[in-house]
Amino acid sequence: MSAIALPARSARRIGPTGVVMxxxxxxxxxxxxxxxxxxxxxxxxxxxxxQATGALIDTVSTATWATVLSDSFTLDLIANSVGVSxxxxxxxxxxSYPIALYLHRSTGLWRTILLVLVIAPLLTSAVVxxxxxxxxxxxxxxxxxxxxFLGITPPRLMFNLxxxxxxxxxxxxxxxxxxxxxxxxxxxxxxxEAALTLGATPWKTFWRVVVPxxxxxxxxxxxxxxxLAISSFxxxxxxxxxxxxxxxxxxxxxxxxxxxxxxxxxxxxIVLVLFGAALALYTRALRRIA
Amino acid sequence: xxxxxxxxxxxxxxxxxFLSLRGLTRRYGPFVAVDDFNLDVAKGELVAFLGPxxxxxxxxxxxxxxxxxxxxxxxxxxxxxxxxVPPYRRDMGLVFQSYALFPHMxxxxxxxxxxxxxxxxxxxxxxxxxxxxxxxxxxxxxxxxPSELSGGQQQRVALARALVVRPSILLLDEPLSNLDAxxxxxxxxxxxxxxxxxxITAIFVTHDQMEALTICDKVVVMxxxxxxxxxxxxxxxxxxxxxxxxxxxxxxxxxxxTASGGIAEAAGVKVAAPGFTGPVEVMVRPHRIVLSAGAAxxxxxxxxxxxTVARATFAGDILExxxxxxxxxxxxxAATRGGETVHAPGTPVTLSWRPQDTFVYTAS
Ligand SMILES: Nc1ncnc2c1ncn2[C@@H]1O[C@H](COP(=O)(O)OP(=O)(O)OP(=O)(O)O)[C@@H](O)[C@H]1O
Ligand SMILES: [Mg+2]
Numbered sequence: 319m320s321a322i323a324l325p326a327r328s329a330r331r332i333g334p335t336g337v338v339m340x341x342x343x344x345x346x347x348x349x350x351x352x353x354x355x356x357x358x359x360x361x362x363x364x365x366x367x368x369q370a371t372g373a374l375i376d377t378v379s380t381a382t383w384a385t386v387l388s389d390s391f392t393l394d395l396i397a398n399s400v401g402v403s404x405x406x407x408x409x410x411x412x413x414s415y416p417i418a419l420y421l422h423r424s425t426g427l428w429r430t431i432l433l434v435l436v437i438a439p440l441l442t443s444a445v446v447x448x449x450x451x452x453x454x455x456x457x458x459x460x461x462x463x464x465x466x467f468l469g470i471t472p473p474r475l476m477f478n479l480x481x482x483x484x485x486x487x488x489x490x491x492x493x494x495x496x497x498x499x500x501x502x503x504x505x506x507x508x509x510x511e512a513a514l515t516l517g518a519t520p521w522k523t524f525w526r527v528v529v530p531x532x533x534x535x536x537x538x539x540x541x542x543x544x545x546l547a548i549s550s551f552x553x554x555x556x557x558x559x560x561x562x563x564x565x566x567x568x569x570x571x572x573x574x575x576x577x578x579x580x581x582x583x584x585x586x587x588i589v590l591v592l593f594g595a596a597l598a599l600y601t602r603a604l605r606r607i608a
Numbered sequence: 609x610x611x612x613x614x615x616x617x618x619x620x621x622x623x624x625x626f627l628s629l630r631g632l633t634r635r636y637g638p639f640v641a642v643d644d645f646n647l648d649v650a651k652g653e654l655v656a657f658l659g660p661x662x663x664x665x666x667x668x669x670x671x672x673x674x675x676x677x678x679x680x681x682x683x684x685x686x687x688x689x690x691x692x693v694p695p696y697r698r699d700m701g702l703v704f705q706s707y708a709l710f711p712h713m714x715x716x717x718x719x720x721x722x723x724x725x726x727x728x729x730x731x732x733x734x735x736x737x738x739x740x741x742x743x744x745x746x747x748x749x750x751x752x753x754p755s756e757l758s759g760g761q762q763q764r765v766a767l768a769r770a771l772v773v774r775p776s777i778l779l780l781d782e783p784l785s786n787l788d789a790x791x792x793x794x795x796x797x798x799x800x801x802x803x804x805x806x807x808i809t810a811i812f813v814t815h816d817q818m819e820a821l822t823i824c825d826k827v828v829v830m831x832x833x834x835x836x837x838x839x840x841x842x843x844x845x846x847x848x849x850x851x852x853x854x855x856x857x858x859x860x861x862x863x864x865x866t867a868s869g870g871i872a873e874a875a876g877v878k879v880a881a882p883g884f885t886g887p888v889e890v891m892v893r894p895h896r897i898v899l900s901a902g903a904a905x906x907x908x909x910x911x912x913x914x915x916t917v918a919r920a921t922f923a924g925d926i927l928e929x930x931x932x933x934x935x936x937x938x939x940x941x942a943a944t945r946g947g948e949t950v951h952a953p954g955t956p957v958t959l960s961w962r963p964q965d966t967f968v969y970t971a972s
Pocket of ligand 2: 705
């Protein structure tokens with residue numbers, strides 16, 4: 319008996335907590351070097367200033383923060399970005415929900431095929447997909463030509479907010495569908511059947527049973543898509559034609575074009591704060607759902 | 609889906625029962641899960657669907673509830689054809705094999721759900737919910753989530769949820785299968801009491817023959833999607849129509865034999881078998897057999913078979929024997945009265961039973 323017990327004991331010399339710590343060490347290191355250090359750098363940068371000539375002043379001051387937060391342009395920019403991202407998130411949710419529900423209920427080979435179709439766009443770069451949308455939405459594009467053929471003057475679909483919303487919604491849909499699917503675990507057709515036998519119409523069953531049971535998936539999908547939308551850069555840049563001002567594109571302009579690094583850093587920190595707010599909202603929503 | 613023309617079913621609408629099933633059939637591809645099911649259930653009756661696993665009990669129940677479309681056949685409730693009516697307009701309560709309580713609602717809201725859907729006034733609904741929860745003895749647990757309840761408690765919530773709307777028909781799909789023996793007994797009688805008190809017509813699906821025999825007015829025995837026999841528990845037990853029913857409800861001994869001229873002979877025993885010819889199965893229940901030591905006494909009109917004891921089992925309140933006789937092992941059992949001798953293996957014995965306790969079926 320003791321001969322069996324002894325090796326087990328010696329194997330546990332490090333203890334379970336120790337093993338967990340050891341396994342977490344690599345990722346912790348990667349995070350420290352690849353995430354924490356740059357963020358600290360950014361934070362430090364946001365407390366520097368630039369001269370009128372554009373030269374960087376190495377000080378510690380809140381001047382940049384004060385300018386950014388009192389400038390009505392940047393305040394509008396923040397409000398606009400949040401609003402557009404929320405709208406895109408909502409649109410993505412509405413467009414993805416039926417697909418996710420259908421996928422959740424399908425089985426066998428058909429389900430595999432559908433899943434591959436959902437994931438396939440993720441294997442293509444967002445840049446390529448955005449160019450695809452340009453081909454469809456531009457004034458010489460697919461939709462415009464089709465409408466012209468029908469004798470309708472096509473509305474402007476690109477180089478404005480419409481184009482950005484359409485493009486980002488499509489690009490974010492796979493993430494939303496996968497997040498929804500991962501949160502549909504509690505949804506059992508038996509609950510819907512129970513509701514039906516209790517006299518609930520399919521419509522009532524959907525709102526009273528299906529929606530509440532899928533709420534965790536919706537919350538996760540919305541968090542993910544909001545974060546991705548507000549930080550997305552390539553698609554808004556290409557589809558807005560510089561006419562739509564969003565946080566990510568503005569940060570790029572400040573950092574690369576204007577070379578005003580403190581402002582870019584300050585705006586980046588604001589995005590980070592928005593992420594934090596979204597995450598807090600998500601955890602609160604999740605606690606209310608559960 | 610094949611449906612009979614309307615004029616063809618005009619005569620069917622005057623079903624004899626409150627609930628009538630006419631030729632109800634469900635196919636899954638070439639497989640027939642439920643085959644030509646005909647049944648009449650009177651108002652206030654408790655009917656058991658009894659059969660082995662996979663015989664189509666759940667499928668039948670789900671067709672009645674409207675959750676599975678039938679391939680053909682009709683369902684008539686109170687003279688009204690409801691075959692095409694969606695489940696939410698059928699006014700039936702269904703207690704699922706797995707309870708299916710809404711995990712995002714507490715007990716009170718689960719029970720109130722059906723009333724809410726029927727737009728019952730708030731105050732009235734609250735009173736009825738309280739009453740239903742009290743009826744299943746769960747007062748005090750109103751604000752627990754299903755996940756915080758034991759299996760038996762969840763089962764009672766499912767029952768309350770189905771009963772509170774006072775459905776015209778209550779369907780119970782093996783509602784006691786997850787309970788321990790004691791709770792099972794209690795709940796069985798509780799369901800029976802509630803059903804009788806409220807005068808609800810109910811169908812109780814089970815594969816436990818005890819459950820079916822003890823609480824139900826009528827038992828429907830099913831096998832391979834087909835209805836084998838419908839009758840009162842007494843009829844089913846004492847006059848099983850088929851070899852399957854005889855074997856499934858209660859324990860039985862089987863002897864292979866052949867019949868000709870109205871007499872069947874099995875293991876040397878001649879029994880009356882009017883109307884049978886060819887290979888038959890002769891059956892007799894273990895506790896209807898009297899075992900006596902030694903050679904056969906002149907038994908009058910009793911059927912008799914002699915053999916030797918292969919095994920004796922003293923189980924406290926009953927004494928069981930396995931006797932090697934006529935080339936098979938015959939089981940017997942008798943209630944112990946105290947003082948009887950337990951015959952050792954090898955003892956020559958005689959088995960005797962009354963002709964009316966003998967069942968004869970064509971061998972399958
Ligand atoms: N959706 C389905 N597709 C194909 N076959 C099915 C389907 N549902 C049920 N069946 C088949 O129909 C038959 C009857 O199933 P059913 O669930 O009615 O059995 P049951 O009598 O309730 O059994 P149990 O006592 O195990 O619950 C089974 O052989 C089953 O395999
Ligand atoms: Mg079943």
